[in-house]
Amino acid sequence: MSDLSDTGTTTRRQVLGAAHVARAQAAQTPFDAPFQALIADAAWGHVWSRGTxxxxxxxxxxxxxxxxxxxxxxxxxxxxxxxxxxxxxxxxxxxxxxxxxxxxxxxxxxxxxxxxxxxxxxxxxxxxx
Missing domain, CATH: 1.20.1290.10 (AhpD-like)
Structure with a gap:
């Protein structure tokens, strides 16, 4: 995981709750893993984690x-x-x-x-x- 993914995952847990993120990660398949990575990086790492x-x-x-x-x-x-x-x-x-x-x-x-x-x-x- 990159720093951006780590930051995004931390923010995602903070907002949506650790249980939700754990369920989403447990349900991840090889097919949707790239999409899950995109969400962690772009939505949660780039956007939600900005301090502005x-x-x-x-x-x-x-x-x-x-x-x-x-x-x-x-x-x-x-x-x-x-x-x-x-x-x-x-x-x-x-x-x-x-x-x-x-x-x-x-x-x-x-x-x-x-x-x-x-x-x-x-x-x-x-x-x-």
Whole structure:
């Protein structure tokens, strides 16, 4: 692993949680290993690990982009990770209000419903989200 991969993996663990990263690494195959390396280096090493914007703000940007693009699987993952980034549920709502204006009400409506579901599940389990 390169220093960039190490940094990216550390940040990925911090944001998404060690259990998620361990599951992703355990499920890795020779086919998707290059993609996993790309994610570790580019997304988590180059972008998320930059010191210019705090994790809270990166989280909000990511949530807004994923919601606006309709990427529900990744959106759910990042909604569950907000306790790790310092973002709050109020922050999520603010990001999704921006989605409504700049990406469309249907996308925001769907993302808000997904966030409500994830937050209700977290509340029922007594876990942060």
């Amino acid at each position: 914007i705090p994790l809270r703000e990166r989280s909000m940007m990511t949530i807004a982009l994923l919601a606006g693009l309709g990427n529900d699987g990744e959106l759910a993952l990042h909604l569950r990770s907000i306790p790790n980034t310092g973002a709050s549920r109020d922050d999520v709502l603010e990001a999704l209000l921006h989605v409504a204006i700049y990406a469309g009400v249907p996308r925001a409506n769907h993302a808000i419903a997904l966030a409500r579901q994830i937050f209700a599940e977290a509340d029922a389990q007594g876990t942060p989200a």
